[in-house]
Amino acid sequence: MLPPGRLLASGLQHVAASYAGVVAPPLVLGAAVGLSPRDLTFLVGAALFTAGIATLLQTLGLWRIGARMPFVNGVSFAGVAPMIAIVDAQGGDRTRALPVIFGGVIVAGVLGFVLAPYFCRLVRFFPPIVSGTVITLIGITLLPVSFGWIQGSRPERPTPITNLALAAATLVIVLVLRRVLRGFLQQIAILLGLVAGTLIAIPAGAVDFAATRQAGLVGFPTPFHFGGPEFQLSAIISMCILMLVCMTESTADMLALGVIVGRPADERTIAAGLRADTLSSAVSPLFNGFANSAFAQNIGLVAITRVRSRFTVAACGAMFIVLGLSPVFASLIAVVPQPVLGGAGIVLFGTVAASGVKVLLGAGLEKADNLLIAATSLGMGMIPVVSRTFYDNTAIPESLKIILDSGVSAGCLTAVVLNLVFNHFGRRRGEGEGAAEAGAGEPSVTATH
Template identity: 80%
Template sequence: MAADDVKATRTARSAGGARPHPVDEVLPPGRLLAGGLQHVAASYAGVVAPPLVLGAVIGLSPAGTTFLVGAALFTAGIATLLQTIGFWKVGARMPFVNGVSFAGVAPMTAVAAAQTDKQDALPVIFGAVMVAGALGFLLAPWFCRLVRFFPPLVSGTVITLIGLTLLPVAFGWIQDGGAPGGPAPATGLALAAATLVIVLVLRRVLRGFLRQIAVLLGLAAGTLIAIPAGAVDFGPVEHARPVGFPAPFHFGTPHFTLSAIVSMCVLMLVCMTESTADMLALGQVVGRPADERTIAAGLRADTLGTALSPLFNGFANSAFAQNIGLVAITRVRSRFVVAACGAMFVLLGLSPAFASLIAVVPRPVLGGAGIVLFGTVAASGIQVLLGAGLDRGDNLLVAAASLGVGMIPVVSRTFYDGAGVPETLRTLLDSGVSAGCLTAVLLNLAFNHVGKRRHDRHDGHDRHDASPPDVRGG
């Protein structure tokens, strides 16, 4: 299928046919590799963060944690290729990066804590993830129908929320080395500011291809500036092996525990909800709105990638929202660029030495670029909301309440700790995007659909007004 896609695109060009949609455009090798590397740089930290956290919780050795990180990169690459290239009815065939979902850190940590012997933690998690991925794959054809509940009012709110919930990630990167929730170290703040300024200046003065890779150039420049400041750690490069393969079931054969399976299935539903919202957001950015068929194919890629990941010691995968901002800024909409990113992730997973080269980029430098990337996602959502008619009916109230609910776990991760909320419900509530998305869908139905027609017909009869009611919501 992938070869057919590429061949068809090149044939259309050579025959002087209609220019393919920018999403299906095959760029020259140089631009393809540079664009792919830019996506790798933007998403690398998001891919490796969950295995680093989980490795520390379980008490893995440095070698074990390094192996887990390599497995996460390898499986993220496979999932990204499934999403961008695809086969049969699998893959949205959009410029989506798929990687380890950070939403899974809390439930996986809880599963690990419940094990008497910490050596059993990963096999139990892997078994539960496999079952959850298989269940999600079967549910994809039905789950995709939720797209009808995402008019511009809801999708605009969710896209805005995606950007707002990602911004604290960038702030956390800038605070790297400082106390959690405390002030950013002076060095980190200076590096982030320098990177941010460089990216903005490059976007302003460069033209053509160089303008498209301004973020990558900014990350490189920020890293070079960080070297004399002593903020670059070359230790991972010095001790990394040149070649390594994530051997199947390295940590033991999967165990299947009911409580862990239930927890991971809830996580899978949350990931599917977030991926649906991300596909709607990316569809707006690339000019190819995601319909039910696209979303179903995208969810199949997510869930199949999740089901296969434990085979290579990986975790649940979902679409990465941070790359939406990169697509929006660069205007490079080719899915083959992100496919190149997926291939690079596979290679990084097979070569710890190469993976460590990306790891030397200081987190404050990533944070400076992240402000632009994630802020762009939020601005895209606001743009959608502007066309959703916030001045009509109660649409402003729907958006305001949904944004407020979605921001709760972003502002305070311990907000629900003292409320006795069940653990399965906490998985949903602790995801700002999922909680805000569900709130927006329910409020839009309540204020713009449920009982609306009957109420309006009654009012219209009293006023002898025959005009049709406006029930579009957003």
């Protein structure tokens, strides 16, 4: 537990790193449904409120629920595509989609909670060759998010020079602060860089305070504001598939964070973390929220700052709840321009990818089979990163597209299957056990040091 001042500053840094990820899915979904600005603001506040509850449950824990690791939980962006598909299926009255989505999320959350103690046993299929590949993919797949922030809301147009300048200035400031500062100030270099970048953006006219002037001081996410949950079979199936994808990504994220904090995630930790994910997902629709999962954005922040206290992220969760209950405070965080976030994101997400490379270096890549596993899995994971429409005009079932459109899920499943084929079923007589151990069995503790 850090002193109060450092605890709040570190927690605020996590808020800054994950705020955009929390509010992006409800913004996109609200626009697809056609919500009024008032209802859209309400939906964003609900997402912040439920993310705060999920984060507190994940970090502080309750009974066997919560990994008790510095993890931020929030709305999974993987759910945007299937939820928009549910919206489109409603025909003319698109506002009916939200109760249908809420019903599907409730059922999926309950199913995931029941499956958590069994799903966690998959950790044995995540040796260093698999976990290193997945951690690398987490960082690589997040980098385009940062680039999108820099491009702005009109990516089809040339990126404005102002956006590039703000992103570059923020990136340079963060790097300089990390180099010259010491102690606690060095740990909050990301936060200081975001503040400095925002101040630079004010005279450039890139900061919009309109949301702050229009926001109310207090606003509680009224339960079932958009109507009681409706249970449609197609929506339930879609959300259950989404929940399995979220559980896969959360498992990979917990393994990645375990490496960074020096506490490898075992089956018990992963089961507790998945229970927090799924229980918060089942409860979120009560307050107009969606499926929650672990946020990979904050893994890079933990790696850079080396502040491994779970209470800093718990403070972040408490701040999310306050932001969800007070739209005017939430709007203060929202004034940070996206190009500024993008400049800092290059450091955050690049650090995650570098951590994965570090694990791969100890995973026995000198063995040709392991090199092939990593190469193929990275290639499969990169397909949706470099071409978001790659699977759109194919005959692949929609349920499978949900998995393939997530670079982390596609690469993770590829790595697991290839590891089984090459290091278990395909192992030949006479191969050295040392080489085989690099790609099989429990996650190697040595690789985390």
